Amino acid sequence: MNATIDIARPADRLSDVRPSAIRAIFDRAVQIEKAGHAVIHFEIGRPDFDTPEVIKDATAKALADGLVHYGPNAGLPVLRAAISEYLQRSQGLEYSAEDEVLVTIGANEAVLLSILAFCGPGDEVVIPVPAWPAYEACARLAGATPVLLPLTLDTEYKVDPAALRGAITEKTRMVVLCTPHNPTGAVLDQALLEEIAEIVRGTNAIILSDEIYGELVYGGTRHLSPAAVADLKERTLIVGGFAKSWAMDGWRLGWLAGPRDLVRPALRVRQFTTTCPPTFPQIGGVAALNSADSEREEMRQEFESRRSAALEILAQQDIFSYAAPDGAFYLYLSFPETLGTAHELALKILEEQHVAVVPGTAFDIDGGSHSLRVSYACGIDDLKEGLRRIITAVSSQE
Numbered sequence: 086m087n088a089t090i091d092i093a094r095p096a097d098r099l100s101d102v103r104p105s106a107i108r109a110i111f112d113r114a115v116q117i118e119k120a121g122h123a124v125i126h127f128e129i130g131r132p133d134f135d136t137p138e139v140i141k142d143a144t145a146k147a148l149a150d151g152l153v154h155y156g157p158n159a160g161l162p163v164l165r166a167a168i169s170e171y172l173q174r175s176q177g178l179e180y181s182a183e184d185e186v187l188v189t190i191g192a193n194e195a196v197l198l199s200i201l202a203f204c205g206p207g208d209e210v211v212i213p214v215p216a217w218p219a220y221e222a223c224a225r226l227a228g229a230t231p232v233l234l235p236l237t238l239d240t241e242y243k244v245d246p247a248a249l250r251g252a253i254t255e256k257t258r259m260v261v262l263c264t265p266h267n268p269t270g271a272v273l274d275q276a277l278l279e280e281i282a283e284i285v286r287g288t289n290a291i292i293l294s295d296e297i298y299g300e301l302v303y304g305g306t307r308h309l310s311p312a313a314v315a316d317l318k319e320r321t322l323i324v325g326g327f328a329k330s331w332a333m334d335g336w337r338l339g340w341l342a343g344p345r346d347l348v349r350p351a352l353r354v355r356q357f358t359t360t361c362p363p364t365f366p367q368i369g370g371v372a373a374l375n376s377a378d379s380e381r382e383e384m385r386q387e388f389e390s391r392r393s394a395a396l397e398i399l400a401q402q403d404i405f406s407y408a409a410p411d412g413a414f415y416l417y418l419s420f421p422e423t424l425g426t427a428h429e430l431a432l433k434i435l436e437e438q439h440v441a442v443v444p445g446t447a448f449d450i451d452g453g454s455h456s457l458r459v460s461y462a463c464g465i466d467d468l469k470e471g472l473r474r475i476i477t478a479v480s481s482q483e
């Protein structure tokens with residue numbers, strides 16, 4: 086046999102891309118369910134609601150009307166216009182529907198297109214961690230270098246300006262911000278964003294601002310896009326999407342918005358990768374933005390009630406430390422080292438209590454080893470029961 090033959094050898098750029106740890110827990114939970122046990126799912130980062138009818142109806146009509154062929158590379162003009170108007174309405178931001186908005190295949194594609202368009206070998210992408218794992222994976226796929234910036238409970242998992250200043254070099258091509266934040270629920274306020282603006286001024290850093298949880302804020306917190314602060318608009322690419330706030334995760338619909346000089350290169354990548362987003366679901370996107378405010382608000386209120394219920398239960402224990410989340414639908418819980426690693430504890434909770442949570446290492450390979458993410462995108466009874474079981478599991482181990 087010829088030792089040099091290895092047909093299945095993946096490209097080098099894949100070698101540092103880790104498989105998703107969220108998936109691993111989910112797969113084990115499915116096995117436990119197959120063995121006949123009910124599992125409470127706190128690991129999944131998607132709403133448990135159905136997509137509102139008004140959105141489905143508009144889409145079904147588009148399909149019946151024959152909107153089944155390729156569309157423009159940038160997305161249907163009617164949806165680009167709806168996104169542009171939405172950003173104007175919600176953040177006071179002006180983007181031309183003509184060439185400053187791209188409809189994407191989920192927010193994930195918006196992240197990938199942006200990173201592929203601007204980052205390559207030798208470029209650094211600053212990623213505050215814990216973080217949704219795709220930023221780092223996309224940076225690695227692009228051949229760029231992720232620079233991981235630790236977020237800590239001391240600052241309620243908000244970017245520490247001094248640490249950000251220290252992380253930026255002349256190689257920094259992109260700084261990722263996610264507000265409201267997965268996995269911690271932290272929301273960046275105006276004062277902090279102004280400090281960030283001051284830090285990146287005069288550098289080559291593009292801000293990749295993931296705002297997919299922008300509508301999911303609680304307790305009177307306001308979501309503010311970094312692009313709406315100081316002079317950040319000129320260097321910011323906004324990533325948004327329908328998955329979380331409109332319960333449309335399976336529709337794979339999102340957007341990218343920014344100055345045309347930043348959006349055009351992303352469109353060039355799109356032309357040769359996915360061509361265009363699927364056409365008929367885009368009509369659902371228009372209905373979501375223009376005709377589903379009350380349905381979206383109802384879901385937000387339900388998340389807010391669950392969050393309050395969860396915080397009430399957590400207030401009665403002192404094993405986990407956390408920052409009360411202002412947005413998204415996650416709780417990021419830190420626990421003492423005596424309870425083992427995040428992976429060990431997540432497995433113990435799953436095997437013994439049949440509750441699936443995500444180990445913090447899925448979001449931060451080093452810093453997350455004593456944290457768990459709990460998603461409250463599940464019914465309130467499951468949420469209360471699951472949290473009680475988690476507390477039982479850790480209390481029995483103390």
Ligand SMILES: Cc1ncc(COP(=O)(O)O)c(C=O)c1O
Nearest residue numbers: 130191192193217267326328339
């Ligand atoms: C912060 C963040 N951005 C983007 C996404 C992906 O969104 P989409 O399903 O629209 O690709 C997720 C999904 O969990 C997320 O948590």
